Amino acid sequence: MKINSYTKTGTKSEVNAPSAFAGKVNRDLLMQAIHVYRARKHPGKSQVQTRSDVSLTKAKVYRQKGTGNARHGAKSAPIFVGGGAAHGPKGVKRVLSLPLKMRKKALESALAAKLSKKHVALADCAKFEKTADAQKLIDKVIAGEDIKRGNITIVLADGNKTSKKAFSNIGRVKTQEYKDLNAYSVYFGGTLVFDKAIFDTKETTKTTKKSTEK
Numbered sequence: 001m002k003i004n005s006y007t008k009t010g011t012k013s014e015v016n017a018p019s020a021f022a023g024k025v026n027r028d029l030l031m032q033a034i035h036v037y038r039a040r041k042h043p044g045k046s047q048v049q050t051r052s053d054v055s056l057t058k059a060k061v062y063r064q065k066g067t068g069n070a071r072h073g074a075k076s077a078p079i080f081v082g083g084g085a086a087h088g089p090k091g092v093k094r095v096l097s098l099p100l101k102m103r104k105k106a107l108e109s110a111l112a113a114k115l116s117k118k119h120v121a122l123a124d125c126a127k128f129e130k131t132a133d134a135q136k137l138i139d140k141v142i143a144g145e146d147i148k149r150g151n152i153t154i155v156l157a158d159g160n161k162t163s164k165k166a167f168s169n170i171g172r173v174k175t176q177e178y179k180d181l182n183a184y185s186v187y188f189g190g191t192l193v194f195d196k197a198i199f200d201t202k203e204t205t206k207t208t209k210k211s212t213e214k
Contacts, residue, residue, distance in 0.1 A: 001115060005196065006123040010134075010140025015122065018199040021115040023108030030113065030183060033106035036096040037184035044093030051076040051084030094140055103182065110186035121145055125195040128166040136171055141193055151190030155181060157197040 005015045010198045056076040064071055077087040098106070115118050121141060128134045128142075128194060138152065154175045167175045179196045186192065 002120075003115070004121045004135065004144055006121065006141060006144065006193075008124040008128075008137065010137050010144075012140070012144045017115055017120070018122075018194075019198065021111050021120065023105075023112045024126075025116065026105065028107045029102065029106050030109045031184040031185065033098055033103065033110075035185060036098050037182065039094050042093070045091055046087030046089040047091030048085035053079060054082065054084045056082060057187050059198045068096060070142045072089075106183035107181065107186065110183040114192055118145075119191045119214070121191065121193050122196050122199070123193050125154060125167075125193070126160065126165040126196075126197055131166050132136075132171040134166040138167075138173060140168055141191075146190055147191050153185070153189035153192050155192055155194045155198065157195045160195065160197075163195075 001017045002014045003017045003186075005013050007013075007205075013172050017207065021122075051074070054076045056074070057078060058074045061075055062069070062070045069165060077083050086132075111120075121144075123137060123138075128137075141147070141152070150172075152171060153174050155178050156163055156167075156175060158177050164175045167173050173189075174189065175191075178195075
């Protein structure tokens with residue numbers, strides 16, 4: 001499949017999609033991965049005070065018999081105002097996980113899904129030192145991809161800190177290094193603009209490995 005590619009100045013052309021997008025869309029695995037990532041993002045810190053935590057006297061409210069009232073013990077019981085909560089959250093964080101192979105397959109599935117919706121583009125994102133220059137490229141991408149709403153995620157080559165600072169100052173634009181990419185960030189990342197340097201290096205490495213093996 002063809003995708004749009006942009007130069008540093010915003011000149012648009014069509015190229016073949018990199019091999020990283022050649023996977024198949026597995027919706028069941030993708031939804032499972034999203035559920036795991038979403039659960040891990042939840043802080044799980046909600047916690048209530050039980051009857052042992054509240055600052056109230058533990059002495060018996062009144063004598064056991066002869067008052068005509070129900071039998072009660074400490075004022076800290078959940079039935080009284082100011083007493084501890086009976087069945088509230090306990091601050092236990094759920095920790096779900098996926099095996100490495102499933103995480104990789106889920107990422108491939110998310111990338112393939114983005115490609116099928118044509119929410120993927122390539123751009124030369126190397127060495128942007130000024131936000132103004134980065135903004136010009138983003139404007140060209142928005143016009144070329146017909147992005148009317150939603151976020152744009154700039155996926156940078158590992159260690160490209162200069163361009164990361166330039167793009168981070170632009171509204172609607174998020175930046176992320178390629179090594180940190182996962183199924184969740186891809187699925188909810190809006191339109192993904194990948195740095196060309198990512199795939200130039202990877203394709204060259206693959207070709208070199210094959211020629212060495214021969």
